[in-house]
Amino acid sequence: MGRKLDPNRPAKRGPGRKARKQRGAEVELARFLPPTLDDSATKLSSHARRRAAKRRIKSEKPQMGKKVLDHQNLTAKEKTLKNANKGKSSQEDNQTSCSTNAATQLTSPALGKKRSRPEESEEEEEESMAFSDEDDLSEDEIMDDYGVSSSSDEDLLPIERAARKQKLEGQDISEDDSEDETPPSRQRVEQEQEKDTDLQLNMEAGECFVLPSGQEIEKEAAQPPDLQLIHQRIKDNMEVLQDFSSKREKERSRQEYLSLLHRDLAAYYSYSDFLIGKMTELFPLSEVVDFLEANEVSRPVTLRTNTLKTRRRDLAQALINRGVNLDPLGKWSKTGLVVYDSSVPIGATPEYLAGHYMLQGASSLLPVMALAPQENERILDMCCAPGGKTSYIAQLMKNTGVILANDSNAERLHSVVGNLHRLGVTNTVVSHCDGRQFPKVLGGFDRVLLDAPCSGTGVISKDPTVKTNKDEKDILRCAHLQKELILSAIDSVNATSESGGYIVYCTCSVLVEENEWVVDYALKKRNVRLVPTGLDFGKEGFTRFKERRFHPSLKSTRRFYPHTHNMDGFFVAKLKKFSNAIPKPLKDEESSGEPTTQRVKDGSAPAPTPTEPLPKKKKGPESKASQQQASKQELSAAVAARKEAKGELKANKKKKQLAASKQSNFQKRSRLLNAAWPSPGGLRAKSAPRKKGSVQRSPQ
């Protein structure tokens, strides 16, 4: 079976990663060749080019070695270099007769000098002498001026001398032309500046990484970004940051390096600054680039055998006969197959239509495996679209028991219904209720799978728009919804069920706000504890993240990343409910807290209650962390408050914001209680205008 073209997979457009690397050769070349070679490049012989490169390196070397070098020496050299180039081109433009001469000058510098002499006037010759002097002087660390002259040619090698002379000739010629329009000195200054930045950029590409200055950044911002340069700079920057104490520039702080890195990463991979910030918080430096790079390539196509209708071996054989190149997914899955390439559209084979398999990401098998549904159970899939996980649950239950597949979006249920029928799943009721209303609609399930709606930061390879269209507010909004959902999911479970009482929470996001934070919140609010997911791979969840401290049992949650596991970024947590009772202190508070209901996007209120349901609860750090958060959430609270107070007076609004921020801790709890505990009016209370007025009076 040869590798065949997969028409199902979209053809990659634009320059691929390989192309990027290949283009890098140009950069490499540009480092050695003077940049304005365009029209004069043809005139240089290969020898001349080599010499030019050598000259270039020579001028850079002292810097690299960090020798104490007079800056002006460098600039003078640059100047001459630049002018040489300029001279070449301008000469070509102006004097056709001279062009042949110029060529000979460049190819044979020693000769060229003599030959070009007759063409140039006497004074120019003098000036060229002056220049040569200046050059030499600067090398001896003497301030150079046009008037000063000394001869230090003696200590130079003949070839060096020749090279210098050649440069100077170029200079002479350029001046010849430039005298017509602008005073030469001014032009030289301009050129010098140009050259300066140019050289500095090249230096960055070199071994010693130097942070660009502020004005350079400004300049770069004005131009379209040069991806090769940025890529190189990211690499170099990383190198420095990995070994910061030895490779840093003394006077630059780590902050500066990091901010440059963030900017470059954001530009190179076209992420929003916010998201890059989040990613770099999440991963160690070495992994960030891996992660971002992994988001650029799509994950392999995987499919799940529908064991209700066929066996994996039969399916694999049937697909191989159709010209599909596939392999078993991994040791951990008995039904998964990974497709390398296919000569037929994998989503439209007769086997697919007959429901023998489902196209499904490897990562979405995990939460169902963690859920481990048993036969004859009642199971709730809260956000089921497009039905992949639901059908997997049915498959594991062998079509026994009942599954309630719910999704809030009726549009998306078409695909659920289609997939379930196609796969021959018969034990499912499909509904579109709001997940937050759930225990009210129907409760007493043995297991609940909550695949919460999320920001999708784990599936950027599938949906690259996430890169730019998510910001802090979106994340917090997601997190808030997730907290509501997880509480209603927990409430829907019957803890006394002899086989179940489990909740699996998963998201396709990698952010802590949507994962650990939400689970930690649920641990505080309900009688649940985390249990091992039963997945023997994946990374452990965070127990501490920046200033936040989570419950130590969050270790048993699992994270999956595109760069380490080659599946979509994913988070899986399995919770066991051990009591149906909702912790008492919350009830008490609801009655008092209800009037102050406000939309607050935070859940990590301190856990001050003495009757905290969970054993081994770390109270100290949590409350501390939440203190810090409280200040953070003032903002989001204020935003939310503004939303609600639409149409009301401004002054009133401001008061409310103040009140909201003051009470944020208090409200958080009551608000979430309302969401999770649908007492009559609990959900409606959010928007009831009656509540708005009461916000201002402080409950404390």
Added chain:
Amino acid sequence: DRVYYLSERLLKLATNIPRDNLASLGTCFGKFTKSQKFRLHITALDYLAPYAKYKVWVKPGAEQSFLYGNHLLKSGLGRITESTAQYQGVVVYSMADVPLGFGVAAKTTQECRKVDPMAIVVFHQADIGEYIRHEETLT
């Protein structure tokens, strides 16, 4: 006006859900048309196929054509149940015995032997390609 086939346990659970929020349950067999005729959906295929009296098998080359909604030609006909009457409803199978859809025999088995290869032998009624083609109106 849809007809669903489901277990009683499932039915009991479904009664708890508001009617407006219920999208589907169990397996959809078909629907009653406006003129009160019953029309089978392709989703019922899995239940009906094992009990089909008259079957038609399709050659692998013609599978794809049938799944795109075309009638079955003599050239694509693999096997056919003996003594199939004209205009008899049949279940269409692939040669690997995977049910592909419903059809109506255009010719009797006897006639099928004689006709030229391009003649239609089974009229297309429903096929599993509809899972992709008409996902929105499947049930």
